[in-house]
Amino acid sequence: MIRLRNVVKTYRQGRAAVPALQGVSLDVAEGAFVSVMGASGSGKSTMLHLIGGLDVPDSGSISVGGQQLGRLSDDELTLFRRRKIGFVFQFFNLLPTLTAEENVALPLLLDGKSLHEARPRVESLLERVGLGARRCHKPDELSGGEMQRVAIARALVVDPLLVLADEPTGNLDSKTGEEILHLMKETAEQARQTVVMVTHDARAAAYGERIVTLKDGRVVGDLCGEEGERP
Amino acid sequence: MIMALRRVSLRHLAAHKLRTLLTLGGIALGVATVVSMRLMHESVSRSYERTVEKIAGKAALEITNGEGGVPEELLAEVRQLPGVGVAAASVQGFVPLPGHGGERLYVFGVDLLADQELRDYQFGAAEAAMDDPLVFLAQPDSIALSAQFLERIGAALEDRLDVLVSSGVRTLTVRASLDVRTGPASLFGGRFAVMDVFAAQRLFGLDKRFTQIDVGLADGAELGAVKAALERRVGGRGIVEEPRARGQTLERLLTSNRYGMTLAAMLAVVVGVYLIFNTMMITVAQREREIGCLRALGMRRGEVLRLVLVEALVLGAVGALGGVPLGYGLARGLSQAFALSLGGMYMMPVDVPEIRLDVVSAAAGVTLGLVGAVAAAIVPARHAVSVHPLEALRPAAARRVPPRAYGRAAAGGVALIAVVAILWMLRDVAPLSRNVNGSLAILGLLIGASLIVPAAVRGFALRVEPLLSRGLGPVGSLATRSIVDHIGRVAITCSAFLVSLAGALAVATWMSSFQRTLSVWMDGVFSNIDLVISSGGRPLSNDTTPLPGDLVAEIAALPEVARVDSVRIARITHEGVPTNLIATDARLWADGVRRLTMLDGTESEAYPRLLAGEAVAVNEAFCARFRKKRGDLVSLPTPSGELRLPITAVYFDPGFGDMGIVLMDRGLYGRLWRDERVSFIEPALRPGADRELVMETIRSRWGKQHALFVVTMEQFRGEADQLLNQTLLVAYPLVVIAIAIALLGVVNSLLASVLDRIREIGVLRAVGATRAQIARSIVIEATIIGLLGGVLAVAVGSVLGYVQVDVLFRGMFGMTVLYRYPTAAALFSLVAALLLAAASGYLPGRQAGRIEIIKALEYE
Structure with a gap:
């Protein structure tokens, strides 16, 4: 499903070059739930962004669902993100001017569907994440957990191949965080979606069936199957 | 700090x-x-x-009388007065040069023997003729040109030069060159010529008259005393002024x-x-x-x-x-x-x-x-x-600011507009002057409209959102919601756009109204006329030269010509301010062939009095400038002494803008000003006459001799419109600048919008919005600002134009101007506002599309 080969990414901060990934290679099977762990600055978010096509590597290759991302133009990459990938962010990143329903529908609306066409799918997803009654509320009228549920619904609305979650519980209390992780795992299993979740919380990481650990831009650990500790 | x-x-x-x-x-x-x-x-x-x-030189006082000049005999009288050291006469004016397309020369006719005491002419060293002015003077066609001008037209000493004057084309001989570094020869970029005063008198057809007499004081003489003595001596034959005071007349006119x-x-x-x-x-x-x-x-x-x-x-x-x-x-x-x-x-x-x-x-x-x-x-x-x-x-x-605040601001705006509207309606009885009242109305209107803008922007954006959302998807609704969320910023931009466009529309209103006024005026004044004939240049150009009076009779004798009107337009001075004198054949009014639009007074009373030379008529601008009304006496200096006549009527004549006009019979003018020349000849043809043929006949018979320009009435009116546009042209760059500033404001506001929405843009890009979709959203935001700014500008600009026409023309110039709405300009403003605003969204839109997604998502 996901295939990274010798991926290198270096950021520039002023005059200094900061290596984020230094030759990462990784394979993720279809339908897998992979947690990526590591300290701040280990390169885990960078890896997620590169897999999601939000950024491009300096060298190396990345393929997702058989599609070599390096060969896509900006517009093709955008369409790829729109139709094949769902994002869940730490700070929810909902648009403050849109209602919950409109936020969830956004990828479909951007793809040319009307809200009327998108509504059945959106409503069913909002029901599934437990927000059926709050679909007309704007983000500033929702709690942190509710906002993240909306974000999960948005990530799932296009029925993506891959869900990428960047610290999805980082901004939530532990109880709400667990609810969110349950929800993510449950929905991904139902739809046989691949999930890559970045976290530095070991309890959250344990939801993954595989835990990849990064340090200084390199993969230093890869625990599979029952080796992963369940809460 | x-x-x-x-x-x-x-x-x-x-x-x-x-x-x-x-x-x-x-x-x-x-x-x-x-x-x-x-x-x-x-x-x-x-x-x-x-x-x-420069023309005055060392003269302490000048005696002038507009274009009519001062009588020749005055010079000798002035020279005898105690306190007068030197007095020198001159004849001056521009002459067109028919052989040098468009060139004009300022000819200065002086008494070379007496004048050197007052003015400084540096003649070129090598000219034998100027070693002895008498040799120069002995030949009446002698002319001294500035060395600079000689070089420009490629002429040398002893070359001949054709000039056009009222008696036709005359040939002069260049017998000296002038140094342009000092004295009057440095004027007009060197387009300056000196000749003998009496030769110039003949050249300009000034019979026994000078354009001015310059006076230098005797040693120890006191200026005030000499001025008073001169004023007594000159009587009504001219105006005695210090050169500095005369130099300020243009400034007075320019107010x-x-x-x-x-x-x-x-x-x-x-x-x-x-x-x-x-x-x-x-x-x-x-x-x-x-x-x-x-x-x-x-x-x-x-x-x-x-x-x-x-x-x-x-x-x-x-x-x-x-x-x-x-x-x-x-x-x-x-x-x-x-x-x-x-x-x-x-x-x-x-x-x-x-x-x-x-x-x-x-x-x-x-x-x-x-x-x-x-x-x-x-x-x-x-x-x-x-x-x-x-x-x-x-x-x-x-x-966020609660929407109620916008409603309150709008209510304040409406109240302010209502107050200034009431003030404006009561302008004739209010204690405030018309200009103060008008300026308050303009200011109140602009501030009031600006206060209404936030509520208008919000209401408009909310209403168009469903429409845009249906047509353009989330990109459309995001643009409108961005506007609703940042009303303050958008409203200010929209207001700036509104003010500049409304200003542009107001200028268009002045133009349109003034054009309509001129058109209505011309319909009245130039009815029953087929042709307009001038000399030296097209009738409305600066290059025209008066025509000899006897040409009127010669043209009238053509079989196809039914009637000829002749008009003399002369620059005179009234109370020290340049004023126009229009002298025409009053019999045509008395006979009902031509008519004046009376604003105060009746035709039946005015025409016989004008024909009898008992009274003059004046335009509104004259009344406004000199605070005169019907029945008041007008006192005019003439070469034959002071003329005092009552105003029999105030008539409608916006032909010279805010300049005063005194209208009289040409017979009276000819006698008093000793001037039989005419500025224009205006023939009316017999029914069935071939207009082209008559024009050709006039051109072939007199055209060359008098450098005639014969144009049809339609051409004349077309040129009048063009001239008006040119006069108002200077206002346009200002309006363009105002609009440019407002557009800078739109770009500025949109750049801020991009910054405000940077995270939102990052999210949109992450979940699949293309760069083009992001850019489109910004352009839509700009277009909404432009559309709303444009619609409000047309509304405000229409009222502003109406008020400004009244303040400027009626209040400042004292002129009746017939209001006309500039429909084309209003439509153009609306379309231009939309297109310009949309275009100004392009740069910020592109910038928004290029935002790095990762950085945008991390933006605080």
Whole structure:
């Protein structure tokens, strides 16, 4: 499903070059739930962004669902993100001017569907994440957990191949965080979606069936199957 | 404070280079327009003063009487007066040079033997003829040209030069050259010639008259006493003035023009102030966290206030320092067209002005920039002061202004407009002067409309959202919601756009109304006329030369010609102010062939009195300038002595703009001014006559001799329209600048919008919005601003135009102007507003599309 080969990414901060990934290679099977762990600055978010096509590597290759991302133009990459990938962010990143329903529908609306066409799918997803009654509320009228549920619904609305979650519980209390992780795992299993979740919380990481650990831009650990500790 | 300014404010400005530059550009343009207008008026007035001074030389007093001149016998009388040291007569005027397309020469006829005491002519050293002026004078066709002009037309000594005067084309011989470095020969870019005064008298057809007599005082004589003695001696035959006073006549004439231009220039400044206000509001809004942080760290409210105001002052100072040289450059670029247009309008010899940047103009520009910047920063500064340290750290959504506030502002705006509307309607009975009342109406209207804008923007954006959402998907609704969420910023931009476009529409209204007025006037005055004949240039050009009176009879004798009217338009002086005298055949009025539109007085009473030479008629501008009314006496100096006649009627004649006109019978004029020449001959043809054939006959018979221009009435009217457009053309660059400043405001506001929405843009890009979709959303936002600005501008501009027509024309110039709505300009404004705003969204849109997704998602 996901295939990274010798991926290198270096950021520039002023005059200094900061290596984020230094030759990462990784394979993720279809339908897998992979947690990526590591300290701040280990390169885990960078890896997620590169897999999601939000950024491009300096060298190396990345393929997702058989599609070599390096060969896509900006517009093709955008369409790829729109139709094949769902994002869940730490700070929810909902648009403050849109209602919950409109936020969830956004990828479909951007793809040319009307809200009327998108509504059945959106409503069913909002029901599934437990927000059926709050679909007309704007983000500033929702709690942190509710906002993240909306974000999960948005990530799932296009029925993506891959869900990428960047610290999805980082901004939530532990109880709400667990609810969110349950929800993510449950929905991904139902739809046989691949999930890559970045976290530095070991309890959250344990939801993954595989835990990849990064340090200084390199993969230093890869625990599979029952080796992963369940809460 | 300085530390905070340097580390906090200036760094913020430096970090947002494009926005800072746009703001500085706006201030600079506003300052530049005001400075350039001031410089142009100053320099044109100074240029005329310089012309008069150079021509006056060392003369302490001058005796003049407009175009009619002063009688020859006066010279001898003046010379005998005690206190008069030297008196020298001159004959002067422009003559067209038929052989040198478009060139004109200022011919100065002087008594070379007496004149050297008053004026300085440096003749070229090698000319034998000028070694002895008598040799020069012995040949009446002698002319001395400036060396510069000789070089320009490629002529040498002893060459012949054709000039066009009222008796036809005459040939002169160049017998000397003048040094152009000093004296009057340096005037008019060297287009200057000296000849003998009596030869010039014959050349110009001034029978026993001089254009002016210059007087130098005897040693020890007292100016006041000599002036009084001269005034007694001259009586009604001319006006005795000091050259300096005469030099200021143009400035007196320009008062209204200056008011009109300042009104247009202020438009640019008002838009500039909006722009500073906009920028400061954005800056403060974006730095609320920073300001909250500074407050938390111990910065007092007063210090925050000072910080924002000083930041505005820095912007104002830098913008103004750029604006002053820009204004200087603008004035240099426009000065020639401006001088030509004024010279033509007021029929005065205005030299090409030399634009000099004086301290006062520069200081006025800088002060304007500073005051404007501080005034614009007061509200943002108060807003910054009100930021609570804790509040500033809350998310932006929690600090939205409640919609009720916009409703209250709109209600205030409507109330303000209602108040100024009532004041305006009561303008004839109100204690305020018409101009103050009009200016209040304009100001109240603009402020009132600006107060309504936020509610209008919000209401409009909410209403079009479903439509845009259906048509353009989420991109459309995101654009409208961005507007609703940032009403303050959008409303200011929209207001600036509104003010500048409304100003443009108001200028279009003056033009349209003035055109209609001229058209209606011409329908009346030029009915029953087929052709207009002039000499030296097309009838409305500056190059025309009077025609001999006997040509009127010769043309009237043509079998196809039913009737000929002849008009003499002469520049005279009334109470020291240049005024036009129109002399025409009063019998045509008495016989009912031609008619005047009476504003005060009746045709049945006026025409017989005009025909009998018992009275004159005047136009409204004359009444406004000299505070006269029907029945008052008008006193005019003539070469035959003072003429005192009552005003029998006030008639409608906007033909010379705000210049006064005295109308009389041509017979009376001819006798008193000893002038039988005519300015235009206007034949009416018999029914069935072939107009082209008659024109050809006139051209072939008299055309060459008198350098005739024969045009049809339709051509004449077309040229009148064109001339009007040219005269008003100077106002256009100002309007264009105001619109440019407003567009800078739109770009500025959109750049701020991109910054405000940077995270939103990052999310949109992450979930699949293409760069084009993002750019489109910004362009839609700009288009909505443009559409709303345009619609409101058309509404406000229509009222503004109506008020300004009344203030400018009726209030300042005392003229009746028939209002006409500029439909084409209004439609154009609307379309232009939309297109320009949409285009101005392109750059910020592109910038938004290029935002790096990762950075945008991390943006705080």
